[in-house]
Amino acid sequence: MSMTDALARIKISAKELKGIAEESAARIAELNRFLAKNPPGIEVWGDDICYERVMNCRGHAVDGWYELGYARSDEGRLTIALKCVAQQTDESGNPVYAPDQAGEKVPADETVWVRPLVAAPPELRIAAISHLPDLMVRLAAACEGATKKAKAEMEKFAAAAQELKAALGGQ
Numbered sequence: 001m002s003m004t005d006a007l008a009r010i011k012i013s014a015k016e017l018k019g020i021a022e023e024s025a026a027r028i029a030e031l032n033r034f035l036a037k038n039p040p041g042i043e044v045w046g047d048d049i050c051y052e053r054v055m056n057c058r059g060h061a062v063d064g065w066y067e068l069g070y071a072r073s074d075e076g077r078l079t080i081a082l083k084c085v086a087q088q089t090d091e092s093g094n095p096v097y098a099p100d101q102a103g104e105k106v107p108a109d110e111t112v113w114v115r116p117l118v119a120a121p122p123e124l125r126i127a128a129i130s131h132l133p134d135l136m137v138r139l140a141a142a143c144e145g146a147t148k149k150a151k152a153e154m155e156k157f158a159a160a161a162q163e164l165k166a167a168l169g170g171q
Contacts, residue, residue, distance in 0.1 A: 021122030024129045028118045032080055044142045045069035046135040049127045056086035057110055060093045066124060068131050070139050073114050082120045084112040
């Protein structure tokens with residue numbers, strides 16, 4: 001294959017990738033509009049979508065990953081979000097360890113940032129798009145669970161309010 005052929009193939013692929021990235025951004029924005037009209041008010045994290053070297057909070061290049069969720073971004077609004085998680089290090093760049101649930105020391109991680117998925121780099125949006133259906137299933141289940149719990153709490157409150165009213169003589 002000649003260099004001219006390779007450049008022509010790159011041009012075609014780049015144009016197709018740009019279109020796919022724009023389509024993914026449009027679909028994510030559409031989903032965000034739906035969630036803005038029907039705000040669940042809770043956060044849910046789903047799958048890790050990819051692993052790569054990232055910069056942690058101390059500026060060291062470390063192993064990291066991106067998690068997809070519906071959460072409050074660093075900007076403070078609930079949105080379909082991407083969280084960059086990195087291995088935590090000390091000032092010298094040495095890994096930091098913390099106990100896990102069993103008490104074993106494991107490498108600690110830290111959240112570097114949480115950004116709206118629609119604003120993420122195109123390659124991350126494209127990687128995340130196939131994980132969105134599962135995230136919506138998790139979010140629906142979490143909403144149903146939160147609703148069930150809220151109803152139970154309201155029933156307890158109603159009973160307590162009746163009891164208080166009776167104790168105060170109907171006042």
